[in-house]
Structures are given as structure tokens and as C-alpha cells.
Amino acid sequence: MLTAKAVKKMAKAMGADKVSIGNIERWEGAPLQMDPRQIMPEARSVIAMAFRVMRGSLRGIEEGTFFSNYSAMGYGGLTYLYIPLTVINLSKFIEDHGYEAIPIGHQSDWRAIDNEGNLRSKKSRPVAPGRPAPDVMVHLRIAGYLCGLGEIGYSKVFLTPEFGPRQRIGIVLTEAALEPDPIYAGPSLCNRCMACVKHCPGQAISADQTVKVTLAGQPAEWGQLDCNACHIAFCGGQAVEGTLDPEHTYTDPLYKKNIAPSPWTPFYRKPRNLYNTGQAICGGQGCVRACMISLENRGVLTNKFHEKFRRRKPWSVDWAMESKTAAPRKSTGGVEPD
Ligand code: SF4
Numbered sequence: 001m002l003t004a005k006a007v008k009k010m011a012k013a014m015g016a017d018k019v020s021i022g023n024i025e026r027w028e029g030a031p032l033q034m035d036p037r038q039i040m041p042e043a044r045s046v047i048a049m050a051f052r053v054m055r056g057s058l059r060g061i062e063e064g065t066f067f068s069n070y071s072a073m074g075y076g077g078l079t080y081l082y083i084p085l086t087v088i089n090l091s092k093f094i095e096d097h098g099y100e101a102i103p104i105g106h107q108s109d110w111r112a113i114d115n116e117g118n119l120r121s122k123k124s125r126p127v128a129p130g131r132p133a134p135d136v137m138v139h140l141r142i143a144g145y146l147c148g149l150g151e152i153g154y155s156k157v158f159l160t161p162e163f164g165p166r167q168r169i170g171i172v173l174t175e176a177a178l179e180p181d182p183i184y185a186g187p188s189l190c191n192r193c194m195a196c197v198k199h200c201p202g203q204a205i206s207a208d209q210t211v212k213v214t215l216a217g218q219p220a221e222w223g224q225l226d227c228n229a230c231h232i233a234f235c236g237g238q239a240v241e242g243t244l245d246p247e248h249t250y251t252d253p254l255y256k257k258n259i260a261p262s263p264w265t266p267f268y269r270k271p272r273n274l275y276n277t278g279q280a281i282c283g284g285q286g287c288v289r290a291c292m293i294s295l296e297n298r299g300v301l302t303n304k305f306h307e308k309f310r311r312r313k314p315w316s317v318d319w320a321m322e323s324k325t326a327a328p329r330k331s332t333g334g335v336e337p338d
């Protein structure tokens, strides 16, 4: 017989750092476009797994000398390599016991809804009346919450008692009925310290506008996130008004804004992606690093270190000096040329 204990043991052996299981009834009331039962109508359990981002993967950005590691070995490597391997192999293990299983990682590029939850224009259409448009997107942070991995912080980043904001989430939907874990009810991890808001370089997290939802009967709330502002800052840029300085600015083809290098990037242009997502130049300055520092200072995380994370004064780059000496640059659409 397939048990929750056996599934968790296997998931950990395959690389998950933490595993929790939620019964499908916890998704009662979920929006149609985000309801896992629309993907697998006979699903009975959701298995959520947390995969830690090494604190060391943030070290190079903290020091200003090695930016690719967070994207390659932390953020993108987990998202596009490590999590898929684990959720696929765990699904095989479950199917070997005669229960259908769907491995789900970060594959939301095909989702029918945009960041605000609205249907994307001319993206896809339902296959029958009353059905959602494909792809349905299971919200991974909400799945993490409903399965009991942790809580959603004010920053909207998922927090666990082990790693704070340092993890990515992968899930498996299955028809197997597995003993569920309780929803996280430990001491609140997020104390609304607002370090994420204060240190977000894109000022993307609102200090006073919030989103309130009810998840399995429990209230949850996080700060309104400006996804466009986040994306620009996340990639190291800052939106600038007025005349373009061709030496240092480009027009972002997606957001139609003039972007210049910001004090939180040493790169003239966003480097090419690594594992499809090598864009995390800001290194989660607010929502990951500042949050982690705050949680570590409060002593609430169980993954402890001998030395504190921030050991030197944070750096910043003065692009005003550079603009007086740089040679004219040809536009590359914002991406570093080969
Ligand atoms: S930085 Fe503070 S307010 Fe923001 S998510 Fe972390 S604990 Fe919550």
C-alpha cells in the first residue's frame, strides 16, 4: 500500500528538502483557472515539495562579484532542472503503485491567465462550455500553503520555518489518497517588518495596498506586487523618463519603457538567460535577502549558520561616472550580445 510516509521518504531521497501533503478538498472555492481538479478531476492529494536555494548562491550577488550562481544553481537550476527531475521521478514511483500522478514544476509560460488573473487575449479557448481555458495554472505558493509547507509572506514570497524565503516549490497531483498534513499553524514567520518593501529596488511591493484571499477557510494577505516594476528591477534595470541616452539605455520590448542600468547592477545589459531564467540580477534584494536577514536576526529559521549573511556594507554602482566616459553602444534589445 502506498503511504504518505513512503512518498515523503522517496521525495526526500530524490532531492526535496521538505515535503507536505494536502487533500484536494482544500482547493474548494479555487478560481476555475487555478483549480487542480480541472487538470485531474479524480485527484485526491497534492504533494508539495520545497527545494532550498543555498544561502551561498546569494553570496556572489551580495559581494557584487558573481551573479550567475543565483540564477543558474539557485533560481533557474532548481526551476528548470532539479525540480522537474524530482517531481517526474516521484510521479513514476507513485504510478508504479497504480495511481496516476502529474509532475508539475514552473511551467506557467503556457498559462491562460496573466499576472493579475485575467484571461490573456487570444491565448487559448476552453475545449467545451464551462471548462477553463488551457493552460490551467496551479498556484505553487498557494499549493505550498494548502499542503502545510509554510506561509506566504507580506512580500508574496513563500516562507518556511527552515529556509525563510530561500526555496522554490514543485508539486505532484495524484489520484492516490494520502494522509494529509495540517496547514502550517506554527509561529508566524512574517512579522510585517517591511524589510522587503524598504529594500526592494523596484519599489514593487506596496506598503499599504494588499491582496486578501481565503485559503481553505483561512485568511491570507500579502502586499500588492507590481509585477512589471519587479521584472525591470529584477533584471537589473530601472525605468527612466525622457530622451534616451544611447550609451546606457534601451527600450524594453515587452514593457515599452526606457531602461537604464541601475545602482544594483554592474552589467551594461542584462546577461543572457541561464536555464531560461538567468535574470535575477537584483538577487531578491528586498523579498529574499532583506527578508532572510530579518528572519535570521529574529532567530526564527531552523537552517542556521555560524556567520551572519551580511558582512560588509552593501555595494552600489555609480553609472553617472560611467556615462561620461563610455563609448556609444549599439542597442541589443536590452540583452548582452554574443
Ligand atoms: S521582509 Fe518582513 S514583512 Fe517582508 S515577507 Fe519577510 S518577514 Fe514579512
Ligand code: SF4
Pocket (backbone or CB within 6 Å): 199, 200, 201, 202, 203, 204, 205, 229, 230, 231, 233, 234, 282, 283, 284, 285, 286, 287, 288
Ligand atoms: S525580485 Fe527584486 S525587484 Fe522583485 S520584488 Fe523582489 S526585491 Fe523587488
